[in-house]
Amino acid sequence: MRILHTSDWHLGRSFHREGMLEHQAAFVDHLLEVVESREVDLVVVAGDVYDRALPHVDAVRVADDAFARLARSRARVVVTSGNHDSALRLGFGSRLMDAAGVHVRTDANGVGTPVELDDEHGPVLVYGIPYLDPEALRGPWSLPRRSHEAALAAAMGRVRADLATRPASSRSVVLAHAFVAGCAPSDSERDIAVGGVSMVSAELFDGIDYTALGHLHGAQQLSASVRYSGSPLAYSFSEADHVKGCWLVDLGADGVSSSEFLASPVPRPLVRLTGALADLLADPALEQHEGSWVQATLTDPVRPLRAMDQLRQRFPHTLVIGFASDPSAGGSTPQARPTGLTDHEIALAFVAEVRGEPAREEESLLLRDACEASRDDRDDCADTLVGAGQEG
Structure with missing residues (x-):
């Protein structure tokens, strides 16, 4: 049989x-x-x-x-x-x-x-x-x-x-x-x-x-x-x-x-690529993967802008992008919330740290709006809880 x-x-x-x-x-x-x-x-x-x-x-x-x-x-x-x-x-x-x-x-x-x-x-x-x-x-x-x-x-x-x-x-x-x-x-x-x-x-x-x-x-x-x-x-x-x-x-x-x-038939191959963005975009040996589903891990010490958009210019089926840790950084440890800084300033500091350069003006405005919206949501929640407590 x-x-x-x-x-x-x-x-x-x-x-x-x-x-x-x-x-x-x-x-x-x-x-x-x-x-x-x-x-x-x-x-x-x-x-x-x-x-x-x-x-x-x-x-x-x-x-x-x-x-x-x-x-x-x-x-x-x-x-x-x-x-x-x-x-x-x-x-x-x-x-x-x-x-x-x-x-x-x-x-x-x-x-x-x-x-x-x-x-x-x-x-x-x-x-x-x-x-x-x-x-x-x-x-x-x-x-x-x-x-x-x-x-x-x-x-x-x-x-x-x-x-x-x-x-x-x-x-x-x-x-x-x-x-x-x-x-x-x-x-x-x-x-x-x-x-x-x-x-x-x-x-x-x-x-x-x-x-x-x-x-x-x-x-x-x-x-x-x-x-x-x-x-x-x-x-x-x-x-x-x-x-x-x-x-x-x-x-x-x-x-x-x-x-x-x-x-079985392979409808589209999978590949995991690792390297600096410029190297992935220029390496002629990677031509065979231009039609593949791609998971990319970038090793750039500073995170490139619009990395996914750039990758998809060469690898249009890029689905996942990640960033390797900077080996010279020696890792990071959780820190207490900085005192004397607003949520917006903390967000700007984070962008500058991971990117290696400050946020652009339009990005800063978006971050400010997000922080304000988040604060408004917390205020609304607090008001609701206080009201519920008074009713009880």
């Missing part, structure tokens, strides 16, 4: 306010092309189909198109919910979709009931474990402690209990959405820590023929049978060096017989 393992689509997510739906739809096109060209039998999507529990209608349209096309394809499909998904919303209509060969598994109580498939070597049992909230399951499942390890261990107990009733020739596939110890996260995953306990042991999946993991956005291989596919697109600059894609896994009579990582 040939399996295509993907996860963490995060449909509807933006990248520093840049819409990604067009790129996500292009990934779906790529996915369907792989299913047909590589004769895939089973597609598994290990959670986080959407980026939020209440997805935008345009994201729902992309998901609907993806599932409809997968239903018409040669492959069967098993989908689970992740921590970004609403289990109820993603699972709506799941019993109807079963008939079309798209099996959406979002109910924690169903983890011990597999999707049953067959190939020339016999049964293949696919267990979809959705994201498990330890707090919600602690009572109903009598968990010994409130942790992801306890919740996933209980789920795998149900999986193994069902496997024990199956023929010895049966092979098992598990989908799980979790943070497995020993793997490297990126900046774009939502923290799922519960009481500081978020990681689970890879040993929970011992004896399973293939475990398709979701949640972490970098493709990773813990063993031949336990892997993360990662997200199909980069969702933070911490993923600039990732190769995005899906795992293509062949399941033979005795487990995984071969595997291949298939890279």
Whole structure:
């Protein structure tokens, strides 16, 4: 049986306010092309189909198109919910979709009931474990402690209990959405820590023929049978060096017989640049990044004026700009508010310190107006509190 393992689509997510739906739809096109060209039998999507529990209608349209096309394809499909998904919303209509060969598994109580498939070597049992909230399951499942390890261990107990009733020739596939110890996260995953306990042991999946993991956005291989596919697109600059894609896994009579990582299309590369502004604008070696999404860290000792505007003249897709600390400054320590200075004068002093030159006249006027508006807001708040106290 040939399996295509993907996860963490995060449909509807933006990248520093840049819409990604067009790129996500292009990934779906790529996915369907792989299913047909590589004769895939089973597609598994290990959670986080959407980026939020209440997805935008345009994201729902992309998901609907993806599932409809997968239903018409040669492959069967098993989908689970992740921590970004609403289990109820993603699972709506799941019993109807079963008939079309798209099996959406979002109910924690169903983890011990597999999707049953067959190939020339016999049964293949696919267990979809959705994201498990330890707090919600602690009572109903009598968990010994409130942790992801306890919740996933209980789920795998149900999986193994069902496997024990199956023929010895049966092979098992598990989908799980979790943070497995020993793997490297990126900046774009939502923290799922519960009481500081978020990681689970890879040993929970011992004896399973293939475990398709979701949640972490970098493709990773813990063993031949336990892997993360990662997200199909980069969702933070911490993923600039990732190769995005899906795992293509062949399941033979005795487990995984071969595997291949298939890279996804890259709609626009990511790059992190560091240097003085003039150097970034003049360096001919950076020509290859002029069409990339750019995160720039400027090392100028004095912050340049209109740095973002200047960068975008050469790198029009610059999204993030930062400033490195001046190594000669030796750091700074918090100081008490200067006495005898107005808010406006303190703001002007700050601009002069970080820029190395005083604010221009128009900037000074804007800062003065901002300080006055802030003071007016505080006065209004104080008046309101005094009035409330008198009424009381």
